[in-house]
Amino acid sequence: MITLFSAGAIAVMVTMALAVARAIAGPTIFDRILAVNMFGTKAVLLIALFAFISGRMDVLDIALLYSLLNFVGVIAALRLVQRGKGFADEHEDRA
């Protein structure tokens, strides 16, 4: 069973690497936010798999918390981008 979980963890890590590659190469900012969102979800799965590899089940709370944070992070990033075009141009301030 442990080998199965480790193989699953490696596969999830490959997906995370692909997501980071998309985040770096992503042309628009929304590609980057999407890649970060996918990375976060895969991190949750990695933590869950690690909980079963190490046998310590209380790590699952961290996975739950991280999925909460990931969702809030995506929404916050989108709010930042949407309002004032991500504050990139400071001379344009909107109420």
Added chain:
Amino acid sequence: MNWIDIITGIFISIGCVFGIIGGIGMHRLPDFYSRLHAGGLTDTLCSFMILCGLALQAGLTLAAAKLLLIFLFLFFTSPTASYSLATNAWQYGLRPQGTPSQPRTSDGGQIE
């Protein structure tokens, strides 16, 4: 290797295959809006498979309840995040590749 382990193996391998397919889809698909599909697909299906396989392995314990909570949360928030991503991208002016009107260049440049 009783039948629970076999089913766990099947579920986790299918979940990992879908995860890698989604990761490859993030690179193969040409446009942000089609990449959104790849991102959204893997989030829900891959996590369902893997968490289901782990829950089978955990049996009826607190860990399985936590896994169910994680899955329920991912199940409800991932489509919401994809939706808000698409809405914000549309309002920002990013149009899918095929549409004639391209007020903004695809690399997110400003409107001239």
